[in-house]
Amino acid sequence: MRSVEVYVNDNPVGGQYLAQAFFEHEGREYEMSVQTGSREEAEALARSQAEAYLAEWAVDEIAANQKYGVYLF
Numbered sequence: 001m002r003s004v005e006v007y008v009n010d011n012p013v014g015g016q017y018l019a020q021a022f023f024e025h026e027g028r029e030y031e032m033s034v035q036t037g038s039r040e041e042a043e044a045l046a047r048s049q050a051e052a053y054l055a056e057w058a059v060d061e062i063a064a065n066q067k068y069g070v071y072l073f
Contacts, residue, residue, distance in 0.1 A: 001025040001057050006046045008039055019046035022073065023054075030065075031073040 004022040016035040019042035023030040034049055036042045049068060056064040064070070 001030070001054060001061075003050050003054060004029070006043060006050065008043045008046070010039075012037075012039075017042040019043055021046045021050040021053075023050070023070065029073040030070050032068050032070045 001023050002025070004024050006019060006021050008017055008019040016037060017039045019034050019036075021032045021034075023032070032046070032049065032053065034042060034045045036045055053064055053068040053070060056067065057070075
């Protein structure tokens with residue numbers, strides 16, 4: 001599993017910015033989403049969650065996917 005990119009929407013929806021972290025593993029793309037009140041905070045949270053996810057994924061793929069809500073994109 002490797003991190004591919006982090007994308008943050010340009011306009012808030014319901015006062016929240018959505019940030020998505022994308023990952024790739026064996027030719028398949030996965031996604032994780034977070035929401036916060038500011039664009040900068042959403043990006044920082046997505047990056048930190050992605051880093052934590054990858055560390056936990058290396059130990060237990062299923063538990064990490066469930067904990068961080070990572071799904072096939």
